[in-house]
Amino acid sequence: MPQGLAGFLPEFYANRSRELGLRDYLARQLSEVAEQLQQRLGTGNSGLICIAKPGPEILERSAILVNDQEVEARFRVGLPAQGRRIDGRGARRLLCELIPLLVQRALHYSALSAPALQQHIHTNEDADWIRQQLSEHGWVAFVADGAILPRRSSLDPCPMEGAIPFQSPQSLRVTLDCPHRGRMTGLGLPQGITLIVGGGYHGKSTLLKAIEQGIYNHIPGDGREGVITQVDAVKIRAEEGRPVTQVDLSPFLDRLPQGASTTQFSTANASGSTSQAANMIEALELGAQVLLMDEDTTATNLMSRDRRMEALITPAQEPITTFIDQIRPLYTNLGVSSILVMGGSGEYFEVANTVIAIADYQAQDVTEQAAAIAVQFPSHREKTAFQPIHHRARRYLATPSELLGSQGEGPQIKIQGWSQICLGNDRIDLTQVEQLVDSGQLWAIAAAILYLYQHYLPSDQSMASLIQQLMTQLEEADLTLLSSFPTGDFVSFRCFELGAALNRWRSLAIEGRALGDHPSQNHPGSPP
Numbered sequence: 001m002p003q004g005l006a007g008f009l010p011e012f013y014a015n016r017s018r019e020l021g022l023r024d025y026l027a028r029q030l031s032e033v034a035e036q037l038q039q040r041l042g043t044g045n046s047g048l049i050c051i052a053k054p055g056p057e058i059l060e061r062s063a064i065l066v067n068d069q070e071v072e073a074r075f076r077v078g079l080p081a082q083g084r085r086i087d088g089r090g091a092r093r094l095l096c097e098l099i100p101l102l103v104q105r106a107l108h109y110s111a112l113s114a115p116a117l118q119q120h121i122h123t124n125e126d127a128d129w130i131r132q133q134l135s136e137h138g139w140v141a142f143v144a145d146g147a148i149l150p151r152r153s154s155l156d157p158c159p160m161e162g163a164i165p166f167q168s169p170q171s172l173r174v175t176l177d178c179p180h181r182g183r184m185t186g187l188g189l190p191q192g193i194t195l196i197v198g199g200g201y202h203g204k205s206t207l208l209k210a211i212e213q214g215i216y217n218h219i220p221g222d223g224r225e226g227v228i229t230q231v232d233a234v235k236i237r238a239e240e241g242r243p244v245t246q247v248d249l250s251p252f253l254d255r256l257p258q259g260a261s262t263t264q265f266s267t268a269n270a271s272g273s274t275s276q277a278a279n280m281i282e283a284l285e286l287g288a289q290v291l292l293m294d295e296d297t298t299a300t301n302l303m304s305r306d307r308r309m310e311a312l313i314t315p316a317q318e319p320i321t322t323f324i325d326q327i328r329p330l331y332t333n334l335g336v337s338s339i340l341v342m343g344g345s346g347e348y349f350e351v352a353n354t355v356i357a358i359a360d361y362q363a364q365d366v367t368e369q370a371a372a373i374a375v376q377f378p379s380h381r382e383k384t385a386f387q388p389i390h391h392r393a394r395r396y397l398a399t400p401s402e403l404l405g406s407q408g409e410g411p412q413i414k415i416q417g418w419s420q421i422c423l424g425n426d427r428i429d430l431t432q433v434e435q436l437v438d439s440g441q442l443w444a445i446a447a448a449i450l451y452l453y454q455h456y457l458p459s460d461q462s463m464a465s466l467i468q469q470l471m472t473q474l475e476e477a478d479l480t481l482l483s484s485f486p487t488g489d490f491v492s493f494r495c496f497e498l499g500a501a502l503n504r505w506r507s508l509a510i511e512g513r514a515l516g517d518h519p520s521q522n523h524p525g526s527p528p
Helices: 016-037 088-106 114-137 204-213 272-285 307-312 323-334 367-376 439-455 463-476 495-503
Strands: 064-066 071-073 139-144 173-178 182-190 193-198 227-229 233-235 244-247 265-267 290-294 337-341 354-359 362-365 393-397 413-416 420-423 426-429 510-514
Touching (some): 016 064, 016 071, 016 088, 016 114, 114 139, 114 173, 114 227, 193 204, 193 323, 204 227, 204 290, 204 337, 244 272, 244 393, 244 495, 244 510, 265 272, 272 495, 354 367, 393 463, 413 439, 439 463, 463 495
Parallel strands (some): 290 337
Antiparallel strands (some): 139 182, 173 182, 244 265, 413 420, 420 426
């Protein structure tokens, strides 16, 4: 629809942040009105007006495009039919009455609530502004006072009714003056090693979950509009059974039976410890600067070993280097921060920079107490000799001819639920990639995998480098780059989730090379 008819003022899309806020708001209006208008006009999907219902996150969606010239909405309709017979009158009603009514109610500025639209745009712009302040102040996350962190359930992302609002401890409270919301106070979580401790059911994991989801901006009324995290924060967990292909696990695993390599480790069925180690190395390979972990979903033997276990199974007998021995050099050498939920072990007190206790859903700064306890009750652990984490090895994508087909068209893409991508006969299970929040992200990631293979390979550049180049290209263009025809199915994603999909693809063909090695065949591999 021409912008002159739509009537959205240029100030609504004057910068990237405002534009995404406007587009997200219009996608929600379109979905809501479509749900009200759609009628069953025959058999099957007759009369369906299909627009994916957005969740509480404000995300770039290919369903709505806005510029100075026009507003474009992309959605699917089910043309009416009675069995195998076309219903022309039903089609006329759908195309000539219902869809124009949908456009009139959802895409005309005059039909919308101006205050609600403005609040949506301003909320998104404030969140982006806060995220820009994090690195400048040496924080990895900000949690606003008054935020509502608990959700109704794991299936219902709405804020829990009657939940206690978050309040930051005085010693960690900071103040920000946002462009629209004005003065805000809250927890400025510093860079370094942070522990979140406390009793069961007091809100430790709830706080970490909010920080984990703080990589996304949230809509007004969600309760987490003021929870903002660095965009390069990655949730790490054990993921028993996932495939691992040519990953350098030597920082965590120094030897294997029969002398198998740990620098180019591969398995179709990883254990809890090897899967968690691979998840960390893969995230760091793509530039993660904050690692998020909850002890409930980690491999115990990778996190720490107490003195008694070391006495029974000596370090010489144990091939695993625990994370507690890597967490400090990870920060001092690479600048990678960690936020850990710990409720059952105090081993990490001796390496923590900040310790936050959650009691009755309220945060307390107990850093000094934890440090004193670490001195009073030393662990007497024998520090494991370890290989420091650094990018000594790189992995290179090979081009499987069976993926692209004889004409390079690629396999059929299907999405199953919220967690599985099907590329032809291959299924990529992303169930435990916890920072995916929208099925549209899976559609976009599947298309990105095909685009990567079709346009970037063969190449002598590493897998991580190619992923970063593709992400840069998407930032300069938009999600429509990934499809040769208009589609409203795509939702923005990060390089970490694209990498996660590639790394969990069981047909993935890659090879590991030490830094400085060259491919046997060199190809320019320059992106389009």
